[in-house]
Amino acid sequence: MRSICLYFQVHQxxxxxxxxxxxxxxxxxxxxxxxNKHIVRRIAExxxxxxxxxxxxxxxxxxxxxxxxxxxxxxxLEQFKKYTPEVIESFRKLAKTGNVEFLAETYSHSLAAFNNxxxxxxxxxxxxxxxxxxxxxxxxxxxxxxxxYSNDIADMVYKLGYHTMxxxxxxxxxxxxxxxxxxxxxxxxxxxxxxxxYQLSDDIAFRFSQKTWSEWPLTTxxxxxxxxxxxxxxxxxxxFLDYETFGEHQKAESGIFSFLKALPGTVLKSGKWxxxxxxxxxxxxxxxxxxxxxxxxxxxxxxxxxTAWLGNDLQDEAFExxxxxxxxxxxxxxxxxxxDWNYLQGSDHFYYMCTKWFSDGAVHQYFNPxxxxxxxxxxxxxxxxxxxxxxxxxxxxxxxxxxxxxxxxPDVARPLKEKTGKKEATSVTAVPERTAKTKPxxxxxxxxxxxxxxxx
Amino acid sequence: xxxxxxxxxxxxxxGTACFGMTKGLLKHGVEVLFVVPKAYGDESQEAVRLINxxxxxxxxxxxxxxxxxxxxxxxxxxxxxxPYLDPEEFEKAVEEDLRTTExxxxxxxxxxxxxxxxxxxDLMAEVSRYALVGAALAAEQHFDVIHAHxxxxxxxxxxxxxxxxxxxxxxxxxTEFDRSGENINKNVYDIERNGMEEAxxxxxVSNLTRNIVIERYGIAPDKVFTVHNAVEPVxxxxxxxxxxxxxxxxxxxxxxxxxQKGPEYFIEAAKKVLDRDPNVRFVMAGxxxxxxxxxxxxxxxxxxxxxHFTGFLKGExxxxxxxxSDVYVMPSVSEPFGISPLEAMRSNVPVVISKxxxxxxxxxxxxxxxxxxxxxxxxxxxxxxxxxxxxxxxRKLGTEEVNSxxxxxxxxxxADVYEQVYQK
Numbered sequence: 001m002r003s004i005c006l007y008f009q010v011h012q013x014x015x016x017x018x019x020x021x022x023x024x025x026x027x028x029x030x031x032x033x034x035x036n037k038h039i040v041r042r043i044a045e046x047x048x049x050x051x052x053x054x055x056x057x058x059x060x061x062x063x064x065x066x067x068x069x070x071x072x073x074x075x076x077l078e079q080f081k082k083y084t085p086e087v088i089e090s091f092r093k094l095a096k097t098g099n100v101e102f103l104a105e106t107y108s109h110s111l112a113a114f115n116n117x118x119x120x121x122x123x124x125x126x127x128x129x130x131x132x133x134x135x136x137x138x139x140x141x142x143x144x145x146x147x148x149y150s151n152d153i154a155d156m157v158y159k160l161g162y163h164t165m166x167x168x169x170x171x172x173x174x175x176x177x178x179x180x181x182x183x184x185x186x187x188x189x190x191x192x193x194x195x196x197x198y199q200l201s202d203d204i205a206f207r208f209s210q211k212t213w214s215e216w217p218l219t220t221x222x223x224x225x226x227x228x229x230x231x232x233x234x235x236x237x238x239x240f241l242d243y244e245t246f247g248e249h250q251k252a253e254s255g256i257f258s259f260l261k262a263l264p265g266t267v268l269k270s271g272k273w274x275x276x277x278x279x280x281x282x283x284x285x286x287x288x289x290x291x292x293x294x295x296x297x298x299x300x301x302x303x304x305x306x307t308a309w310l311g312n313d314l315q316d317e318a319f320e321x322x323x324x325x326x327x328x329x330x331x332x333x334x335x336x337x338x339x340d341w342n343y344l345q346g347s348d349h350f351y352y353m354c355t356k357w358f359s360d361g362a363v364h365q366y367f368n369p370x371x372x373x374x375x376x377x378x379x380x381x382x383x384x385x386x387x388x389x390x391x392x393x394x395x396x397x398x399x400x401x402x403x404x405x406x407x408x409x410p411d412v413a414r415p416l417k418e419k420t421g422k423k424e425a426t427s428v429t430a431v432p433e434r435t436a437k438t439k440p441x442x443x444x445x446x447x448x449x450x451x452x453x454x455x456x
Numbered sequence: 457x458x459x460x461x462x463x464x465x466x467x468x469x470x471g472t473a474c475f476g477m478t479k480g481l482l483k484h485g486v487e488v489l490f491v492v493p494k495a496y497g498d499e500s501q502e503a504v505r506l507i508n509x510x511x512x513x514x515x516x517x518x519x520x521x522x523x524x525x526x527x528x529x530x531x532x533x534x535x536x537x538x539p540y541l542d543p544e545e546f547e548k549a550v551e552e553d554l555r556t557t558e559x560x561x562x563x564x565x566x567x568x569x570x571x572x573x574x575x576x577x578d579l580m581a582e583v584s585r586y587a588l589v590g591a592a593l594a595a596e597q598h599f600d601v602i603h604a605h606x607x608x609x610x611x612x613x614x615x616x617x618x619x620x621x622x623x624x625x626x627x628x629x630x631t632e633f634d635r636s637g638e639n640i641n642k643n644v645y646d647i648e649r650n651g652m653e654e655a656x657x658x659x660x661v662s663n664l665t666r667n668i669v670i671e672r673y674g675i676a677p678d679k680v681f682t683v684h685n686a687v688e689p690v691x692x693x694x695x696x697x698x699x700x701x702x703x704x705x706x707x708x709x710x711x712x713x714x715x716q717k718g719p720e721y722f723i724e725a726a727k728k729v730l731d732r733d734p735n736v737r738f739v740m741a742g743x744x745x746x747x748x749x750x751x752x753x754x755x756x757x758x759x760x761x762x763x764h765f766t767g768f769l770k771g772e773x774x775x776x777x778x779x780x781s782d783v784y785v786m787p788s789v790s791e792p793f794g795i796s797p798l799e800a801m802r803s804n805v806p807v808v809i810s811k812x813x814x815x816x817x818x819x820x821x822x823x824x825x826x827x828x829x830x831x832x833x834x835x836x837x838x839x840x841x842x843x844x845x846x847x848x849x850x851r852k853l854g855t856e857e858v859n860s861x862x863x864x865x866x867x868x869x870x871a872d873v874y875e876q877v878y879q880k
Contacts, residue, residue, distance in 0.1 A: 020831050021838040022732055313852075317845035355853070374823055374846060378839040385842075 003236040003276040003284065004227070004267060005194060007069040007143070007166065008243035010048070011109050012040055012076040013348035015369055019379055024386045030340065035369065037083045044084040047247035052090040054257060058264050059097040066264045067099045069277045070243070071143050074107035074127050075346060077134065088134065095135040101277035102131050104139035104162065110345035111309055111319070113144055113153045114296075116326045120156055123342070140164065141278040145347050147196065147240070147299040148306060151292065154185040162191065164282035166240065169195035170297040170304040177289070180234035184287035192282040193291060196240040196299060200226065205245045209254035220259060220266035227273065236281050240299070301356070309350040314377040318353060322384050325391045334394055340387055344380075352376035457490045458590060458602070458609035458616075462499045462506065464771075469795045470629055474605060476688045479503040480867025486874065489599060491612070493586055509589040579608075580643065587611035594619040601625060601874045607632070607644055610651025617654065623877035626655040631668050634790045637715055649673045656877040659683050659870065661793040662814020681873050684818045686863040687798040700780045704737045704762075705841050708781040708805075710774065710796055711788075713744035718787035718810065718827045723750060725787075727757045728834035729841075734762065736841060741766040741777055778803035782847075783840045787827050788813050797822065801858040806850035808836045818861060821854040 017032040058066050072091065080087040094100045106112055106123040107130070113120050128139050142162040144153060149167035157165055169179025179195035203223070207213045215222065227237060242249065250256040267273045276284065300308045310319060322344055329341050353373045370376040457478070461471035478488045479502070488504045495508035590612030594602070602624045604613030610626055617624040632640045632648060652658045652673055658680045660666040666682045669675050700706065707729070709722045719740060726738040740750060740763070747765065754763040769777055778784070784800035784807045791813035798815065800807050801822070809816055810827035823840070825832040840846055 020835045021842075022728060022831075022834070024732075313845040313848045317843065355849070372820070372824070374821075374849075377843065377846065378823075378835060381839065381843045382835070 001274050002232075002234070002272060003281055004273050005069070005236055005238045005276055005278055005281055006067075007071065007103070007238070007240045007278065009143075009241070010070060010072040010076050010243045012036075012043070012073070012079050013109065013346040014075055014079070014343040015039070016349070016379055016383055019382045019386075021382050021385075024382055025389055028336075028386060028390060030383045030386075031343070036079060040079045040083045043244060043248050044080070044087045046252065047244050048084075048087045049090060050252070050257060051243065051246040051260065052087075052094060054261050056090075056093055056097070058261070059094070059099045062264055062268060064099060065268055065275065067101070067275045067277050067280070069101040069103055069141070070094075071103035071105050072131070073105060073109045074123075074130050075109060075343060077130060092135060095137065101141065101279055102135055102137055102139050103166070103278065104128050104131070104142045106145055106345075108342040108346045109145050109348070110342075111145060111148075111306075111347050111350065112345060113148060113156065114306075114310065115319070115323045117156050118330050119323075119326050119345075121160060122330070123345075124160055126342075141166065141282070143167075146306075146309070148296060149193075149293060149298070150296040151185070151187050151294055153296070154188055154191055154293075158185070158188040158191045164192045164194065164278050166194050166238070166278060167196070168297050168299040168304055169197055169238070172295075172304065173291060173293050173297055178231075178234050180230060180237050181288040182236060182281060182285040183289055183291045186290040186292040189287070189290060192287055194236070194238050194278050194281060196238050198299070198304075200237060201239050201241055204239070204256075204259070205241050205249065208245075208250045208256055208259070217255065218259065220262040223263065224266050224270055227267070228270070235285055236276075307356060308354045309347050312353070312355050312373075314353040314355070314373060315350045318377060318380055318384065319350060321381065321388070325388060328391055328395050332391070332394065337387075337391060337394060340390075344384060344387060349376070349380050353380070457488050457504075458586075458604040458612045459490060459492055460606065460608045462490060462492050462495075462504075464498065464500075465496050469793075470605060472688075472795065473629065473685055475500065475503075476686060476863035477867055477870065479688075480686070480863035480865075481871060483864050484868055484871040486867070486871055489593075489597060491589070491593060491609075493582060507593065509586055512589045512592055583608050583611055583647070587615045591615035591619045594622070600878055603627060603870075603874075604651065604655075605629060607648045607651060610647055610654075614651060614654045623656040623879065624654060625657045625659060625873060625877065626651045627659045627661075628652070628665050628669055628792070629661055630792045631665060631672070633668055633672060634665075634716055634792050637790070645673075649675075655679070657681060657873050659873060661685050662817050664812070664814045664817070665792040681869075683866050683869045683873070684814065684861070685793045685795055686861045686866045687795060687802060687858060688863060689802075689859060702737055704735045705782040706737050706739060706780050707783040707785060707837055707841070708739045708741060708777060708800075709785050709787070710741040710769065710777060710800075711786070713740065713742050713747040713750055715746065716788060716790055717742075717744070718789045719744075719746055719750050720753065721787040721827055721830055721833060722785055723753050723757065723759075723763070724830045725785075725833040725837060726754075726763055727759055728830065729837050730759050730762055732838065733841070736762065738763045739766060739777070739781070740764070741769045741774075743768045774799070775803065778805050781805045783808065783837055785833070785837065786810060786813065786815075787833060789827050791815070798858050798861065801850075801854045804851050804855060806840050806847050806854065808833060808840070819854075819857065821850055821857050 015032045015035050016030050019030055055068065070091070077088065095102070104124055105127055106120065107127040108123065110123055112123055124142070132138055140162065141164040142157050142160070143166040144157070147166060147168045149165070154165070174195070179197045183193040183195060185191040185193060203215070203218060207215070208218055210216055230237065246256050246260055264275065267275075296306050297304050298306050298308075309315060329337070332338060332341070352368050352370050353376045355373050368376070370379070457474070459470065459474045463471050463475045466472060474490070478490060481488055482503045489507060490504040491507045491509055493509045495506055495510070499506050586609065594616035599620075600622060602613050602616045602620070602622055604610050604624065605627045606629050613624050613626060616622070628648075632645045652669065652675045656679065658669060658675055660669055660680060660682050662684060663682050666680050669680050670677050707726070709719060711717045713719045722738070722740065729736055738759075751765060754760045766777070778800050781800070782805070784797060784805045786794055786797050786807065786809045788794060788810050789812060791810065793814035794809065795815070797807040797809050797819065806822070808823045808825060809819070811824050812827050816824050823836040825836055
């Protein structure tokens, strides 16, 4: 028996409102609530809710023979809570079946892995806490934003305690090798790698409804034939998709939901394949080889690199400007600032500034609320300019000792924390440590709070 | 080819465009006989044989001319209808009008006629007379296609077609709606429409103009083709490095200060930028009927110390102005094409253009805003002044882009249009 690993990515960014330069310093709210609400509700109705419903019925029908993995970003979960709480409920139902593995990732689908290990860790931890709180599970498999991967990123992920990670079966890394095996990281043999089979994944994600495609229409039988045609030694096929493929990118009229409904049955009936989640595969199989990835890869575009997010002058300037305050933000305990810090790191903002749309235009334009990368850049820079002013003001107030603990508000994860009295105790012991550093008392108190939060 | 001006004697963009076009056409094996109302003798003849309409003898007795003449109506116009007129000329024209009204005999019917070659006084008389010259030339010259630029030359083009039976292509660089908004001059509109109806093909400088031609003049869409304008590449070193004498960044508007060019939106945007960042200077270069109003508006907004008017600039001074500029803005309300942003980009100046311009159809590496959206315009200007990556990107990609807009390519498309109507 061989394995099919289905993993679905769920992500929604906080899209920015039109923010003019004269708003800088005057208005600190950056988000386009109307658009965010509208988009999230639309996609919930067209994709998340009906697709979840189908998965739930499939789990009932096939029990433990059918399993999938989800990675849901923190920013999506926040928007679901705000605009479509029923989506959270429906994911919870899926979680309760025990047939879903929830993966770890950066909270805001960020590019922190490129810049700042501290921030990367903070985001991964925040995301894991959120998943734990909502679904009662602790993620053990990691997937980075857009499946971005390199040796350096593997270091950070391994240090965070993960032993399984997902990335793209990029041709520039694999060469003649097949993605249909378990691999591991060259630097950390303890970190197993599952590689996306982009051929079979994109057959569903991109080509499913293309009438010009020679294989259209795609049936589950045809798909099974393709799976069966894979050499018998190759033990796992990783089908990694944006969850929005179902009903949003591929419209319901294309028959995508029927395909989803029929796939497990067709595949299981053949008796040759099982469905497993990433962590199960990592247990089941032994890695066949180590992958050395000095240059970063991703699952995007023809190049499978990161040039959709970073590399042009606009993206680089925006990125550097935002992360110029990462040291201050590492110590920050202002809830409003932390929220914006999370949202502004979303990789989507950088994606909108991509100037490659001349070639990969179709896909990029689809996801882009701006008509040009220049507009995206201008709007983002205006917002970040305001954000930086606030961060600097915060920092000045803190250095002056004028920033008080009274300002702090509990964050999302707080209720969970308060139940675990033991960790509260750790934070109390933290106070004397801090006092030793001869800093003003108020600051010490504030730092203690930071510490307590970090301990969560 | 019937034009109204030819470099170096130009008052608008038409002459420059014709020059580039004829050079491009030569590369596609098209020889051009270029007719202008008045030649000065120092025009570049590297790509064309220039014919001075003032030198052409029109024998009024010939029946062909009389027949044509009977068909066109002589249109007397007031000087307030004159397009493209700068204030000095306007004044001169009015004075002259007063002086000469009484003793005016109809000079159109003289054997020779001295064209002023300007967009000036008694324009309609010149246009009519130019049509007669067109007919006269059509009878004596050898050519395959007639190409007429803008309404001033359409009667000439039509006359030449009548006399010679050769196909006529008319080129719309600007429509009466672009020049006058909704208050159009009916005579001009009629000449434009008649010219396009008589023509075998109509070339428009943008899809924006093509739509106007189809929707507002009722011209059959299948004979209207868009050929976007281009710019001549600049010789290296031609762009002299100019010393900027102010430490502030400079934001420039350059063009006629008329309704069509949207100067008031530039001023309002300037105010918004200056409110936030006083270290910027705005320059409005050019002249026009709204200039005084604009000066008053700048004073009223209390930005006059940072907002400067230069008057009319030409030639070297235009290049110098670009060299001093950090941002170029073209806020046109209606711009059939708009060549000036290309000139700015060629000088490495990042540009903001209105979406209501034809040039917006061909440019990617510029900021495009609606002319009325002064918030967006101010934001675009502010960003170009403050976020360096934008300027870096524009310098790099914009220069590449503008260099790829060659007249040779555009002329190739024009030659294709000729090919469609050429009678073998």
